[in-house]
Amino acid sequence: MTGTPEEKSLKGLFIRTYGCQMNVYDSERIRDVLRPLGYAPVEAPEAADLVVVNTCHIREKATEKVYSELGQLKRMKEASGGRMTIAVAGCVAQAEGEELIRRQPAVDLVLGPQAYHKLPEMIARASRAIGDRLETEFDTIEKFDALPKTREADGPTAFVSVQEGCDKFCTFCVVPYTRGAEISRRVDDIVFETRSLASQGVREITLLGQNVNAFHGPAPVIEGGDDWTLGQLCRHLSKIGGIERIRYTTSHPRDMDDDLISAHGDTPALMPFLHLPVQSGSDRILKAMNRGHTADHYRDIIARVRQARPDIAIASDFIIGFPGESDADFEATMQLVRDIGYAIAYSFKYSSRPGTPAAEMHGHLSEVVKDERLQALQGLLREQQTEFNASQIGKSLPVLVTGKGRNPGQMHGRSPYLQAVHFEGPESLNGKIVDVKVVGASLNSLTGELMRVREAVL
Ligand code: SAH
Ligand code: SF4
Ligand code: F3S
Numbered sequence: 174m175t176g177t178p179e180e181k182s183l184k185g186l187f188i189r190t191y192g193c194q195m196n197v198y199d200s201e202r203i204r205d206v207l208r209p210l211g212y213a214p215v216e217a218p219e220a221a222d223l224v225v226v227n228t229c230h231i232r233e234k235a236t237e238k239v240y241s242e243l244g245q246l247k248r249m250k251e252a253s254g255g256r257m258t259i260a261v262a263g264c265v266a267q268a269e270g271e272e273l274i275r276r277q278p279a280v281d282l283v284l285g286p287q288a289y290h291k292l293p294e295m296i297a298r299a300s301r302a303i304g305d306r307l308e309t310e311f312d313t314i315e316k317f318d319a320l321p322k323t324r325e326a327d328g329p330t331a332f333v334s335v336q337e338g339c340d341k342f343c344t345f346c347v348v349p350y351t352r353g354a355e356i357s358r359r360v361d362d363i364v365f366e367t368r369s370l371a372s373q374g375v376r377e378i379t380l381l382g383q384n385v386n387a388f389h390g391p392a393p394v395i396e397g398g399d400d401w402t403l404g405q406l407c408r409h410l411s412k413i414g415g416i417e418r419i420r421y422t423t424s425h426p427r428d429m430d431d432d433l434i435s436a437h438g439d440t441p442a443l444m445p446f447l448h449l450p451v452q453s454g455s456d457r458i459l460k461a462m463n464r465g466h467t468a469d470h471y472r473d474i475i476a477r478v479r480q481a482r483p484d485i486a487i488a489s490d491f492i493i494g495f496p497g498e499s500d501a502d503f504e505a506t507m508q509l510v511r512d513i514g515y516a517i518a519y520s521f522k523y524s525s526r527p528g529t530p531a532a533e534m535h536g537h538l539s540e541v542v543k544d545e546r547l548q549a550l551q552g553l554l555r556e557q558q559t560e561f562n563a564s565q566i567g568k569s570l571p572v573l574v575t576g577k578g579r580n581p582g583q584m585h586g587r588s589p590y591l592q593a594v595h596f597e598g599p600e601s602l603n604g605k606i607v608d609v610k611v612v613g614a615s616l617n618s619l620t621g622e623l624m625r626v627r628e629a630v631l
Contacts, residue, residue, distance in 0.1 A: 202324075225262055269283075602626065
């Protein structure tokens with residue numbers, strides 16, 4: 174989809190995306206909203222008439238990156254003789270608002286995550302130098318309703334947003350402030366979008382939400398009745414022709430209900446991979462984080478999920494060095510990791526975020542202590558990840574082929590457990606599910622031999 178705009182009337186669009194999958198999805202929707210206005214993606218910001226920086230506010234480093242990127246864009250804008258329009262979208266836009274324009278006057282537009290459908294109107298206003306350059310109202314229902322209903326697929330996998338926002342207010346986290354209150358999309362709209370993706374060759378969808386398993390979207394109109402849960406939604410979407418794999422992310426332990434757990438056992442399309450962040454293994458710290466569950470409650474959920482789907486791979490997120498974290502608290506996290514055994518996990522040093530309750534707490538730790546603990550945890554997680562990948566050697570796995578590999582004749586794809594798999598095979602396999610016998614494993618990927626091509630079940 175990228176390249177130089179072919180017709181004169183086309184305008185160049187460059188979108189830089191930071192942060193989570195929700196931002197990746199939103200950037201695609203921004204592209205969709207702008208297509209009817211004649212904007213076509215270009216490969217470098219220098220060639221763009223409009224640059225959108227879709228930002229992340231989750232940790233201090235993420236926010237800092239935005240300002241340095243904006244500094245570079247300012248120079249490009251000057252070199253373009255002012256032709257370039259710079260828009261800042263996403264969570265930093267929501268959190269900083271007008272401050273962004275004050276700190277970097279080259280910024281033309283600032284729009285929060287709930288305002289993307291207003292972008293065409295904002296661009297029109299900016300070109301006439303009239304009106305507001307800022308849209309940071311929360312209006313999620315309007316956003317879900319106003320974005321184009323059809324989408325252009327980009328390969329055999331796609332994100333589908335089903336829920337947005339968060340009411341959990343973990344004490345370290347900016348998301349409830351940047352994304353607003355929890356809201357779920359209508360099942361009918363999700364089905365429509367998924368069907369349109371399936372008809373374009375999408376085989377695997379990942380349902381997205383900041384708290385995706387808190388999903389409670391209005392039931393299909395023809396069925397009526399109560400709002401649906403995520404378990405119901407997954408079962409329903411698995412019946413759409415062409416959709417062979419369903420994933421969801423990111424979920425919260427408190428919303429891991431019995432129905433969703435049993436869906437893992439009775440819905441083959443639901444992939445055996447669960448990203449369930451726990452953040453800490455210490456009950457004291459979990460309480461201070463306002464997570465609303467204990468470490469044992471989490472262990473119990475994982476045990477029940479494993480009972481429903483014995484081969485399920487578990488992933489998580491951890492925060493190291495939350496204010497007041499003692500050696501014993503950290504050891505409790507290490508113990509939880511040993512008990513669960515993760516396929517993959519993401520760990521971060523606690524970053525104090527302005528306006529969050531944890532920023533005001535006592536007992537902030539030094540970077541040295543945080544670094545030491547993070548290294549110890551990451552060492553253990555790397556061991557587990559390597560071990561998990563190695564445990565696939567000798568097995569035959571169904572792999573969804575997602576593209577060409579680095580070397581000629583090589584293809585790559587995804588295992589059910591979300592591992593990258595490399596194997597020798599023709600390009601014609603792209604988008605198909607094939608059986609690959611795993612012959613090698615490393616920390617980040619598997620290598621295998623092509624055994625058989627499965628017919629897509631349509
Ligand atoms: N909704 C998801 C998480 C979204 S943020 C959930 O509840 O799990 C993604 C991850 O960033 C979090 O799981 C957490 O591990 C990390 N994170 C969030 N705020 C952070 C902060 N202030 N410092 C360090 N890591 C943070
Ligand atoms: Fe942030 Fe907690 Fe909400 Fe996740 S559940 S987005 S960590 S406040
Ligand atoms: Fe970042 Fe916002 Fe996602 S803060 S992690 S882009 S919800």
